[in-house]
Amino acid sequence: MTDLTQLYQQVILDHAKQRVGEGTLRAPSADERPAGFGSSHQVNPTCGDEITVEYGPVTGTEHPLVWDGSGCSISMASASVAGELLQEQGADGFRTAAPAFRELMHSRGKGEPDEDLLGDAAAFQGVSKFPGRIKCALLAWVAFEDAIAQAETTKE
């Protein structure tokens, strides 16, 4: 496998297209935010990629997570795997995985991902060989962590 095909593994290209958790933001105004609601907007100033993540209480069958963003395939796939992780493992699982993902990203190609912990996010190992793309991969995770933390602190 070349570095390029390691970077753009099929899992990543698929997530970039079929994005888990992507949807229409609820965007409640500041005074209408329910307790336990978090929202985070992050921008990569280098390329203008951006993402908004909302996390919080919902009624019925809706999932507490929804995100909307635009950016490169790495940043969008990264948001999708993060969304999948959150949906499958919940906030606690996500919080355990996030540091491992961050560490993997900074491993300069040398990290061995724990697939049980990271799920599809393990496919991002190849990204760590491309220092210029680490920010793309981490953008969504920063937003997810921030939104979750906000949701917890605004809980009654």
Next chain:
Amino acid sequence: MTDLTQLYQQVILDHAKQRVGEGTLRAPSADERPAGFGSSHQVNPTCGDEITVEYGPVTGTEHPLVWDGSGCSISMASASVAGELLQEQGADGFRTAAPAFRELMHSRGKGEPDEDLLGDAAAFQGVSKFPGRIKCALLAWVAFEDAIAQAETTKE
């Protein structure tokens, strides 16, 4: 002769000590300036050398020129030879000599001074080999020219 002894010729060292035209400034306040009076203050910001030249109508035996300054031997000697020139040749003579002196200073050691025209100022030929000192040599001449020009324009 080394470059250094050419720079510091005895004539120059003598003028630096026995300064022609140096004296106490009359320093009239702006509204007490007689017609035909000129005064110019010049500073070399690199080293802080400065000179003030006054030129204008006087009574009795006083000479219309007086200058006061502080600075290196080159700048003080240069003021002195300029003063001598002005005293001996008058304003017209000074005005003829000044461009020749300026040209000599910028000749990078290649100029041939006209001793009849320049008098003791011809000894400054060696200065032109030292680009860092040209400003020292010219400081007084700028002030003299300026003071004379002012004196002419304020004549009735």
Next chain:
Amino acid sequence: MDHLETTRVRGDFPLLERTVNGKRLAYLDSGATAQKPTCVIDAEQDFLTRSNAAVHRGAHTLAVEATDAFEAGRSAMAGFVGAAEEEIVWTKNATESLNVISYGFANASAGLGGSDAERFRLGPGDSIVVTQMEHHANLVPWQQLALRTGAELRWLGLTDDGHLDLTDLSEVVDASTRVVAFTHVSNVLGTVNDVPRLVERAREVGAFTVLDACQSAAHLPLDLHGLGVDFAAFSGHKMLGPTGVGVLYGRKELLDALPPVLTGGSMITTVTMEESGFLPAPQRFEAGTQPVAQIVGLAAAVEYMSEIGMDVIAAHERAIGAALLDGVASVPGVRILGPRDPAVRIGAVAFDVDGVHAHDVGQFLDAQGVAARVGHHCAQPLHRRYGITASTRASAAVYTDQDDVDQFVAALRGVRPFFGLDGGTP
């Protein structure tokens, strides 16, 4: 007009010999920063090993030699851009140059600089005009000036085909306008703007003109007196020179009246604890130790370009620009930003690949040895105007050759197929 011997020229640029990802390097990011010829690198090294010293400050031999080299650089630059020596102020980059101008206006507006500086005062009711194609360096400082003074910031929009929209010129630039700041050449669209027309309109209303010459100085013959602008700014690193040095040009009479911005050593006359006097231009704007070795390097760059001839360079880059445009246009699913006519632009071509983000395009190109720039190129409003957030840009310089173009176009052709999209025949 001589024809450029590209092979010989490329031999002067050691970096071009390197490989990237096992491939020949096709460096098409000269719009961001240019590579340096050996003569520039050598000039800096020579200076550092022979004459390095503080300038305008010492009487010793090294200091005199350094000062000579420093001022010779100013003289070379003045000749290169059609200015007088005292009109060339050294800065660290074009961004600093533009900030010095806008802070000069801000300082004047705050009452500094005395009556000489009154002409630079701005306030509520005045307007500053920029354009929608400006690099952030020629936009954000003017936003800040507007914020500080209460003046209104206005702008000229863009046409769909990448030109300044001048239909409303006489409404946008009106009697309230004090400054018109615009780029000579767009760093994204490549468009060469109609400077004479903008200068003419600014003069009609008595506004100052500020030209961002970053993308013209290395690519077109530049005659600042001829163009008649009041101020201009450009960077050494984009014109084959070192990083760390830029130029601020201003008409001498204006520079002497504009309040200084950075203050400190070497720009003063007399300093007491209470107050300070300032030198005239250019020293007025050159506080502290200047990038002397970089100026020496930049002077070598300017000599290098002059020897080739800026008309020869411009013709060469126009040809490369045409080849880039043709090549990009031949790839399906790719939209070119900016004018399609190579005669009205420089050899920098930005484009959008349908369905593939610029970052991914750049990554794929890099794997093929092609260095192109991706992102908003410090021109977010421009990208927004064309409905995108980022683009990919291939930009040429004197050393760019047809092989670079071919390698790039072949790589670009592979982008959409790699990302699972249709790459069919055009």
Next chain:
Amino acid sequence: MDHLETTRVRGDFPLLERTVNGKRLAYLDSGATAQKPTCVIDAEQDFLTRSNAAVHRGAHTLAVEATDAFEAGRSAMAGFVGAAEEEIVWTKNATESLNVISYGFANASAGLGGSDAERFRLGPGDSIVVTQMEHHANLVPWQQLALRTGAELRWLGLTDDGHLDLTDLSEVVDASTRVVAFTHVSNVLGTVNDVPRLVERAREVGAFTVLDACQSAAHLPLDLHGLGVDFAAFSGHKMLGPTGVGVLYGRKELLDALPPVLTGGSMITTVTMEESGFLPAPQRFEAGTQPVAQIVGLAAAVEYMSEIGMDVIAAHERAIGAALLDGVASVPGVRILGPRDPAVRIGAVAFDVDGVHAHDVGQFLDAQGVAARVGHHCAQPLHRRYGITASTRASAAVYTDQDDVDQFVAALRGVRPFFGLDGGTP
């Protein structure tokens, strides 16, 4: 503690091999600018021929390599001066650094920067304190800030033997004081100031501290966190690095709140035509293309000094300083400015030759191959304090050796006789 092998060290500095006026060069002007070791020159050249590209902007391989080198430089500098990486901002020189701080305060005082920046606001009734030994770079910007905001400028005076006069410290720095800006080491007197005492007093009254570290960074071990100052400034070219690069240090929390000064590319988040958002530090203060090659060179300089060890360098320079002091004191008709105890100063010795102007002294020394600095050394108020307008200064660096000192002292002995004054035995 190791002893410095001066001969080996001198071999690293190619410029020292040159002759001046047919004499061995004794370079004693390191206080103005230092010479560069081969490793610094090579690092720049290597970068330019291998990895030159725009940083933080491109995705291609060269851009990634350049960004790595750029950030590695920041990290090396942070380690060298005891700071965190995000606390190191690149500027073009110390003068810019000091201006960025003072303009940051000015911008905050003009209402920019929102509530975060309120803590930096100054106005009538507030005071700014400097000292009478400041270089113009750490004086004029504060005069300008006082002018702009209506704050009062105060200063600490000097004792006859070249120390800060701190008897009135608690009156000069009082409850009205918002900023205390002072030099670590005087560039004329060589005096090392009592930073802890000044910081302590500033903290008592809640004032910010700004340290001019220009004359300490290359000569003493520097621990900015340890000193506890809020901001600091110094230049690369004085610490064996290239011209064109300087450092602004600030405590992270303060840098993130201080309004930006130079605006443009690479320091923004989102830019629309109407307004812009700004990144946190250090990017907030790094608008436009940075002096990348120079930063790479400076990182090599910092590594070079670290390998020798700053304690070894300081000890070596203290010994050279003592030899300079002894030598100068042995010449009749020469008055030393500053303290006579080598333990409280660095190896920079300024003096006044009775009856001979500094310019003439420097010229005579130069003819003997000795490069010393003459003039007011950008410290006019200091010279005025000691009743002179100019002085001659011999200043050392890591490569200065006893031969330099001997050659200088022998030449100095010839000065008064050459100008026809008594040079008799001391």
